[in-house]
Amino acid sequence: MEFDFSAVIESWRFLLGGFGITVLLSLCTVICGSLLGGVIGMARIYGPVWLRAIIVFYIDSMRAIPVLVILVWVYFAVPILTGWSLAPFWSALMALSLHLAAYVAEVLRAGIESIRPGQTRAGLALGMSQVQLIRKVIMPQALVRMMPDFGSILSRTIKDTAIATVIAVPELMRRADSIAAQSYRPIEVFTVALVAYFLLIFPLTRLVDVMYRRFAHLGRS
């Protein structure tokens, strides 16, 4: 068996551009997903009962439906329903963020609920308001405990952006696919793409492991 990496070498700029779009899409998704997830996570814990029921339904639905299904739905069905057509990148950002927000909300809830209720009572007994309590007692501890989970969310988001290839977002996976089809060298091209993803994600998961060890004692109460 012979390997010929010339197809990869000739189009390295094209592939590198795809890699850049993968990173950009991941970053934007993490930012939008975290903001949305933060809001719905807080609303789930501190909101009125009717709102909580809606949010729980939303979160569980997002946990039940594959990302691919949400992606194609947002890309193909939303323009027909609303009349706006979004570029693949924005559709992917929207779909991935909607999906990610549910997971962020769950992580936030787990972090906040892990703070013992005795601390809340102690804060209230000292005359703190609900907002003060959240800001000064609960959040500083909950955020530390959430960090490792948040790190895994980050690496999962990068992996999920590869699925955006099905709606033709020109990220690394998509570009690798098109080079593979043009050059008839799928093995070389996909192997290079696989290694590129690995090099992007592996340091991140390592960092998560380090955070677990480094910060675990800080979150103790």
Added chain:
Amino acid sequence: MNLDWSVVSDNWQALAHGAMLTILLTVLTMLAAIPGGIMLALMRLSRFKILALAATCFVEFFRNVPIILLVFWAFYVMPVLLDISFSPFATGLIALALNNAAYNSETFRGGINSIRKGQREAGLVLGMSNFQAFRKIVLPQAARRVLPVLASGWVSLFKDTSLVSVIAVGELAHTALQIRSQSFRVIEMLTAMAAIYWLMGYPQAKLVDWINRKYGVKE
């Protein structure tokens, strides 16, 4: 806008067949990935450095790449490397199993490591063999801690089976997308697809929550 839902009822048999394949793929992958995960976890915990290193490389590689790319890679590389042609279903199954075995091995390793060393040592002092101490003391406790994690892995796997649609495995996502492109009933078909996944996945997600409440370990 006029919606015509008859496309869903006309094709219900194809969709049901796709849904069956999705479930079959999930079950078969888990059946392969649980023993695979246990084996990898034991390799990583073994005294032999080479075994541990090999297992670590395997796990770290398959855990840190996108599944969809793994599916493509398996589709193109396996026939050349092994000189056997696999059906798309088998290819998808292998790609998912490799990825899931890596995840499961981390779950099992975490479960085994979470049982304090003193417990095994206590067993040894009482005259148990290494194997007895593992089977009678460590394993029963580790299994209980592993179960909730394994259950959420199951739901992730169920969702990830949709990714093998890119190599034309006729499971639910592929079937629904095919019908969509033939019938041009985009909204109806995509909504039906989402609804079927929801109907299958929602109870699973709820079940996972229940398992977590029942078996989850509190600090």
